[in-house]
Amino acid sequence: MFQTTPERNDIDNKFIKYDSKMLGQVYGTSDVTPYWIADMDFPIASPITHAMQQLVSRESYSYEFDSETVFQAISKWNLDRHNLDLNPNHFVQVPGVLTAIALLIREFSHEGDGILIQTPVYHQFRRLIESAGRKAVANTLKIEEGHYVMDFKDFERQLKDGDVKVVLLCNPHNPVGRVWTKSELQSMVEIAKKYNVLIVSDEVHADIVFEGSTFTSMASLNYDNSLTIIGSPAKNFGLNSISNGYIYSDNTELREKVKATTVAMSLDHGNAFTTHATIAAYQQGKEWFDAFLAYTQNTRDWIVQFMANELPQINTFVPEGTNQIWFDFSGLGLEPEQLKVLLTQQAKLALTPGTWFSEPNENFYRMNFASPLDQIQASFERLKISIETL
Numbered sequence: 001m002f003q004t005t006p007e008r009n010d011i012d013n014k015f016i017k018y019d020s021k022m023l024g025q026v027y028g029t030s031d032v033t034p035y036w037i038a039d040m041d042f043p044i045a046s047p048i049t050h051a052m053q054q055l056v057s058r059e060s061y062s063y064e065f066d067s068e069t070v071f072q073a074i075s076k077w078n079l080d081r082h083n084l085d086l087n088p089n090h091f092v093q094v095p096g097v098l099t100a101i102a103l104l105i106r107e108f109s110h111e112g113d114g115i116l117i118q119t120p121v122y123h124q125f126r127r128l129i130e131s132a133g134r135k136a137v138a139n140t141l142k143i144e145e146g147h148y149v150m151d152f153k154d155f156e157r158q159l160k161d162g163d164v165k166v167v168l169l170c171n172p173h174n175p176v177g178r179v180w181t182k183s184e185l186q187s188m189v190e191i192a193k194k195y196n197v198l199i200v201s202d203e204v205h206a207d208i209v210f211e212g213s214t215f216t217s218m219a220s221l222n223y224d225n226s227l228t229i230i231g232s233p234a235k236n237f238g239l240n241s242i243s244n245g246y247i248y249s250d251n252t253e254l255r256e257k258v259k260a261t262t263v264a265m266s267l268d269h270g271n272a273f274t275t276h277a278t279i280a281a282y283q284q285g286k287e288w289f290d291a292f293l294a295y296t297q298n299t300r301d302w303i304v305q306f307m308a309n310e311l312p313q314i315n316t317f318v319p320e321g322t323n324q325i326w327f328d329f330s331g332l333g334l335e336p337e338q339l340k341v342l343l344t345q346q347a348k349l350a351l352t353p354g355t356w357f358s359e360p361n362e363n364f365y366r367m368n369f370a371s372p373l374d375q376i377q378a379s380f381e382r383l384k385i386s387i388e389t390l
């Protein structure tokens, strides 16, 4: 049985997800069940805990770097899980996925250049682009038969217009839950090749892919002008506050350029906890991860069924991957403020507003469903009652 709650809950934490001040600021109340941040409530895999306990017991933190074993462990995991053949010598390590994105934007574009994002998309992309003085160029995703797809015509137009230097791909896509197919990614690469635009692929959600879908890494497509951020154990192993970012490219010139900057800024120094936790995750975490994936797939299925049977007026986008689910509440016919009151004050749900992700329609919300199913079931029952008593 997959364990959904930690053995102990008497140890202090400052988790953002549950922080009453933060909840008050965002939702106007802290009396909500938090489903807003993309992290899990579950205890992590025991081999990772054990590895970290060993470190604590050692009582010594002499300089210790072992990124070589990390890169080997990530490569082996990807070969076994995705049949993705990575060269362990082609990684560059930085202190986080967002650090990787920020660094790559600055390394491969200039102030004022355009960086293309496919909206609605993870909100930090826009923040990192704009805070670097670059321009976020939106290539808005289309909805076709209830399913998000890329708008390649618009994509080509944006690249042709000339000032896009980097495409920042979210693969799989947060928040709409698409696992881009090989054919979609090949179409993207064909266009990027034509205009010689660099693709940076954020693949932090790569392992969280449900039955029926197959993850394709940008690193497998032989596009020379690309870098992939791969292997961070943040989302798949729940190591959000202690994981690194791993940049990968088979293009020596691109990789050496990134490496030179990370070395110059001493960003490549590993942290012993992160290093040991990452090695334990990828070498010994398979059993736990498979149980976690099965558990969250079952939760996704429960939510999708419940919405179809009980609340069909709400449009639910079935995620193919990621632990995020995306809803359009337009069918309720409420004003945005009324919808907010319904969700936060009546149903007591802290969902992420779609507007954060550059979604103009204020009826869209994202929910992170990596929480215990019984808690989620109670939340949806409350949502149903709140809607019935409108």
Ligand SMILES: Cc1ncc(COP(=O)(O)O)c(C=O)c1O
Pocket (backbone or CB within 6 Å): 038, 096, 097, 098, 099, 122, 170, 174, 202, 204, 205, 232, 234, 240, 243, 244
């Ligand atoms: C697509 C995507 N990239 C990056 C991150 C953040 O990565 P990190 O906190 O490891 O820098 C997230 C977190 O939700 C994400 O969804």
